[in-house]
Amino acid sequence: MTLKRLLLVSNSTLYGGGYLEHCQDQIQKFLGGQVKRVLFIPYALQDRDNYAKTARQKFQSLGYALDSIHEAADPVESVLTAEAIFIGGGNTFRLLKALYDNNLIQVIRKKVIEDGIPYIGSSAGTNVATVSINTTNDMPIVYPPSLQALGFVPFNINPHYLDPNANSKHMGVCSIFIIIRMNGQ
Numbered sequence: 080m081t082l083k084r085l086l087l088v089s090n091s092t093l094y095g096g097g098y099l100e101h102c103q104d105q106i107q108k109f110l111g112g113q114v115k116r117v118l119f120i121p122y123a124l125q126d127r128d129n130y131a132k133t134a135r136q137k138f139q140s141l142g143y144a145l146d147s148i149h150e151a152a153d154p155v156e157s158v159l160t161a162e163a164i165f166i167g168g169g170n171t172f173r174l175l176k177a178l179y180d181n182n183l184i185q186v187i188r189k190k191v192i193e194d195g196i197p198y199i200g201s202s203a204g205t206n207v208a209t210v211s212i213n214t215t216n217d218m219p220i221v222y223p224p225s226l227q228a229l230g231f232v233p234f235n236i237n238p239h240y241l242d243p244n245a246n247s248k249h250m251g252v253c254s255i256f257i258i259i260r261m262n263g264q
Contacts, residue, residue: 089238118161122177123169168202
C-alpha cells in the first residue's frame with residue numbers, strides 16, 4: 080500500500096488576495112523539491128485557457144512548471160505521466176462530468192492511491208477528492224453519469240459556504256487546509 084498525499088484547500092482566492100496566495104506556502108511545502116511539473120485540470124470552469132494561464136503563472140512563481148490537461152492530445156496519458164495533480168475550483172458538477180467524459184476517474188485514483196503522487200484540490204477540486212459530490216452547494220448545470228467522486232478520503236467535504244449577505248466579501252469558508260498523509264486503503 081502506498082501513502083496518499085493530499086492537500087485539500089477550501090478556496091482558490093481569499094478576499095483581498097491573489098489566486099492561491101493564501102496557500103502558496105503550503106503548496107511549496109507540500110510539493111517540495113521532488114516535483115518539477117504539475118498537471119492542472121481546469122475542467123470546473125468553462126474558460127479553460129484563461130484558467131490555465133492563471134494557474135500557470137502562480138505555479139511558475141512558486142518554481143513549478145504547469146501543464147494543463149485540456150491542452151494535451153491524450154488526457155489519460157497526461158495523468159499517467161504526471162508528477163503531481165492539481166484540480167482547481169469552479170462548478171463541481173461540470174468538473175466531475177468532464178472527469179467521467181475523459182475517462183479520468185480510475186487513472187487519477189491509480190496515480191494518487193497506488194503510485195502516491197501528490198494531489199492538490201481547491202474548492203471543486205477538494206469536493207471531487209471525496210467519496211461523492213452529494214454535499215456540494217453548486218448548481219447542477221450538467222449531470223455527470225454518477226455523483227461518486229475520486230474517493231481519496233472516506234467522507235465528504237463541502238468547502239462552499241453560502242453567505243446570505245449579498246455585500247459579504249467572505250468568498251467561502253476561511254481558508255482551510257487539509258494535508259492528509261495516510262496509508263492507502
